[in-house]
Amino acid sequence: MKAKDLDKLFDGGEEDVLQHFDLSKVRRIQFEHELIELELPKERMAELDAEASRLNMTRDQLISEWVRERLEAKPAAE
Template identity: 40%
Template sequence: MKAKEFDKKFDDDENDIVDHLDLSTAKRPNQMQKKVNVDFPTWMVDSLDKEANRIGVTRQSIIKIWVAERLEKITDNKTLRQL
C-alpha cells in the first residue's frame, strides 16, 4: 500500500489501518528497561510502602513515578533557562 492510501485510510478514520502495519518489529524509543539496585534506609522503604498502598500502586511504580516527575521537572527548568 502506498503512503497516500495509508494516510487516506487514517484520515478517514478507518479502523483497520493496523492490519496494514508490521508490528512485529515495532519498538518504543527510550522504553528499554534496565535493572538497577538501590539501597534505601528502612524508614524510607516503610514510607514508600505506605504511600504506594495509599494510592494503590507497587513500591516500584511509585519510585518510577517520582523519579520520572523529578527528571521532567529538571528538564523543564533547563528549557526555561534556555529561553
C-alpha cells in the same frame, strides 16, 4: 465524544468504554528497562511502601513516577 461524556459513562457503571475508541490506531510504545538496585533504611522503605499502598501502586511504579516527575520538572539546560 467529549471527555466529560466519557467520564459520565464510566462513572455511570459502563464497564467497556473501549468501544468508544478507535483501537486500530493504538500503538504500544516499547521502552527498554534497566534494573537498578536502591538501598534505603528500613524506615524509609516502610514510608515508601505506605505511600505506594495509599496510591494503589507498586513500589517500583511509585519510584518510577517520582523520578519521571523530577526529571520533567528540571529546568532545561541553558
